[in-house]
Amino acid sequence: MRAAGVDQWLYPTPRGLYCAPAGVYIDPARPVERAIVTHGHSDHARPGNGAVLATAETIEIMKVRLGTEAAGRFEPAAYGATTNLDGVAVRLVPAGHVLGSAQVVLEWNGQRAVVSGDYKRSPDPTCAPFEVVPCDVFVTEATFALPVFRHEHAASEIARLLASMRRNPDRAHLVGAYGLGKCQRVIRLVREAGYDAPIYLHGAHLAITELYAKLGVDLGDCRAVPDDKSADLAGALVIGPPSAIADRWSRRFPDPVTAFASGWMRIKGRVRQSGVELPLVISDHADWPELISTILETSAEDVWVTHGREDALVYELTRRGLKARALALVGFDEEGE
Amino acid sequence: MEPFALLLDTLTTTPSRKGKLALLSEYFRAAPDPDRGYALAALTDGLFPRLPLRRSLATLLETRVDPVLYALSRDYVGDTAETVALLWPEPTDRPPPPRLSEVVTAIANAPPSEIAGTLGHLLDRLDTRGRWALLKLVGGAPRVGVSARLAKTALAEIRPDTAAHAVGVSDIEEIWHALEPPYTDLFLWLEGKAPRPDAGGKPVFRPLMLAHAIEEQDWASFAPEDFAAEWKWDGIRVQIAAHGGHVRIFSRTGDDISRSFPEIVSAFERHDVLADGELLVARRGVVAAFNDLQQRLNRKVVTGKMLKDHPAHVRLYDLLIVDGEDLRELSFRERRLRLEAWHSAHGPPLTDVSPLVPFETRAELDALWADAREASIEGLMLKRWTSPYLSGRPRGHWFKWKRAALTLDCVLMYAQRGSGKRSSYYSDYTFGVWREIENPEAATGPRGDIYPGHELVPVGKAYSGMTDAELIEIDRFVRNHTVEQFGPVRAVEPRLVLEVAFDAIFPSPRHKSGLAMRFPRIHRIRWDKPAVEADTLTAAQRLVANAANALAR
Incomplete structure (x- = not known):
C-alpha cells in the first residue's frame, strides 16, 4: 500500500489543504504564509497570501483580477519544472481547465500525490491539455460527478449558437459565460467556426479577455458593449456574466436571445431556473465519464474527492474496488460554473 | 424521431x-x-x-x-x-x-x-x-407550454398562400373531433391537395358564439326592449354534442372534456342535440362556487366520491341543432322558445334552463346588476333578441356585463421574476392581509413589528393589471426593499400596499389564510397608503360571508 500514510503529510485544515513538510497550502481559503494556487478562479486564488507559487499565466490572471499586490511575492513556475520546498518536490502540470490551470504534483518520502484542482479532458483551444500523472493519491474535484452529466461536444453547441444567430438576424444574442476561461473559450470556438464579426463584451469580462490575447490566445475583434443605449446591436454576439443575462443589464438590447454556456445546462430544471432561451452545454469541468477514466488512468490507490457531488463518485470508485473518500475542504464553490 | x-x-x-x-x-x-x-x-x-x-x-x-x-x-x-x-x-x-x-x-x-x-x-x-x-x-402530455389550440393555430398557418381559401383555427376545430391520428387527410386539405375532410355522422364541435364586454359606447344605443338578460354563471362554457348514441362535451376552445364528466355524458346519451350551456357544480339545485367545479376539471379518473361530493350540472342557454334540424339561422327569441319547449318535453337529468331575468328599464337592469352578489354569479349577459347564432365574437349581439370587482388593500410580501420578456423584472406578486396574532409567543408570520399584535398572511398571487410603467416602479421597489432572497423569489419589507381586484373570494383549506381569490389582479398601487392601514383577514372573511348570505336569500 504505497498510498498508506500520505494523509500524515497532506491533509485538510481550516485554512485549506496543507502539505506539512513543505509548509505550503494548496488553494487556501484564508491567507497563509506560503500557497500554491492551481488556477485563477476566485474560489481557488485569493488575495493576501505571503508567497504564491503558480504558473506565470495564473499569476498574470491574479494580478488582473486581484491587483498586483494580491500576494507578498509571486513565484512563477513553468509546467513540468520541479521546485524543491523543504525536501518536497513540487511540479505543476497542465489541468486543461482554463489558461494557466495546473495540477500540483507533490513527492515526498517516495510517495506521490496529485492535487488536480479543477480539470477537464475535452479539448480546449485556449489552454494546455490535461496530462495524466501516475500517482499514489489523486485529489479530484466532483463538480459534475453524477452519471447524468455527459457534456456535449463544445463545437456542436457552438454550431447551435451560430444557427440561432442566423435564424434570428434581428436579435442580439446574449451569452452568459464565466469571465475567466469560459468566455474566452466560447470566443475562440466561435472564431474557429468561422465567425469573424466583432464580439461585444460586458465590462466585467474585458480585462481578462485582453490578457488572454496578450498571452497569445487569438480572439479576434472583441470590444466593450457601447454605453450608448441606442447603439444598434441587433444581430450581434454579446458575452457577459451569467447573472447579468436575465437582469437589468440585458434591457438595453432589443428583444435579445439569451443563452448560458455551462455544464449545468444539461439539466432542464436548471435551464428553467436560469430562464434562458438557448442553453449551451459547454463545461470547463470533467463530466462523469472523464472523471472515472482520468482517475483510473492515474492508477491511484487512494482517491480523495473534494467539492461537488462527492457521494456518487466515492460510491462508484468503491464499487470498482478503489479506496475513495470525501475530503472536507473549505471554501470551494460547488457550483463551479 | x-x-x-x-x-x-x-x-x-x-x-x-x-x-x-x-x-x-x-x-x-x-x-x-x-x-x-x-x-x-x-x-x-x-x-x-x-x-x-x-x-x-x-x-x-x-x-x-x-x-x-x-x-x-x-x-x-x-x-x-x-x-x-x-x-x-x-x-x-x-x-x-x-x-x-x-x-x-x-x-x-x-x-x-x-x-x-x-x-x-x-x-x-x-x-x-x-x-x-x-x-x-x-408518459402522457409532454409539458412544453403548447396548448392544443396553439398547435391547431400553427396548423392553420401551413396552408400555402396560393390555396383558394384561407383556413382559420375554428375551421380546424369544427372537424377536429371527427378526425383521428395521424390526420393525413387533414394535412392534405390544409396543403390544398384534397377537399375538407367530412365530419360524417360523429358529434363535432361548432365554434361558439362569444360575447363582448359591454362598453360605454354600447350603452348609448342600448334599448331595453331589444335585449334579453340572463345571469352570467361562474362555471365553464360548454357545448354538448349528442348524436347517434355518442356524446361529447367540448370546452370553449373545442377540447373534449367528456371523460371528466361521465354523468353528463350519460344524461345526454339518448338525445340528438347540439346545445350551449354552463357547466357547474350544483347541490340540490344550489350552484356552488367555481372552486368546487375546479375539483372536477382535468380529471382523467373520476371516482364515485367525486361524483357524489361535487355533482356536475349543466345550465342550458342555447340550442343549435335538435334532431338534425339546424337552428343557428333562427333568432335568439325563436331558439330560446325551442330550447324551453324541448327541455320541458325531453329535458335530460342534471340539466335546467338558465332563466331569463325580466326587466323593463335600464334602471331596473342597473339595480339587478348591482345586487348580484352570489358567488356563483359573475354578472349579467345581454343577448339581442333578433341575433342568429354566429360563431366567433361578432360585434353588437351578445354582451357580458361583469359585476364590479371586489377589492382589498393588500401588502406586498414576495416578488418573483417573470419569464420571457419579463425575465429581468419582478412581476409576480404574493400579497397578504393582516391577521391578529392570537398567541404572540408562537407567531411565525413576518413582521409583527409594523402593526403590533398583527402578522401578514398571504391571500393571493397576481401578475397582471399593472401598466409597464408601474411594473418598472414595483421592480425598483422590490430590489430596494429585499430582506431575503430564495432563488428567483425575493421577500420584501412589508411596506407597499397594492389594491387588488378579484372576481370572487371563497374559503380554501389549501391556503394558509383559509381563503382563495378568483382572478386576482393589481388594480392600483397605493404608494400613499401606510402598510398598517391595509385590510385585515376579518375584512376579507366578511366578503366571503356576504357572498354566502346573498346565496341564502
Missing part, C-alpha cells in the same frame, strides 16, 4: 407565443406523413392511453443502471423521464434512430408484458434528446 425531439426541446425554452408558432408550423410543413400527424396528436389530445411507464422503467433500469447512482441522479434532476434519458448507457455503435411513426406503431402494438422491452430497444437507438422526448411522449 429526431426532428420531433428537437421541436419539443426547443419549445421548452421558447417563451414567446410567436416563437412557438413559428417552430410548430415550420415542423408541420417539413415533417413527412404520418410522423407529423402523430406529433400533432401528441401535442393535442395525447398519443397513448395510460401505459405502465413507471413499472416498465423500473424493469428496464434494473439491468442497466446501478440503483444507488440512479437514486442520487433522480434526486438531483427531479424528473424520472429526464434522469433515465440522461443516464441511459450509450451504445458504442448506435443503430439508426427510428422515425416517430415507427415509435408509435411499436409501442401501440406491444402487448403490456413487452412494453418495457420495446421501450428499451427504442431507447438504445436514440440520443439523449430523443430518449427524453420518447419518455415524455409515453
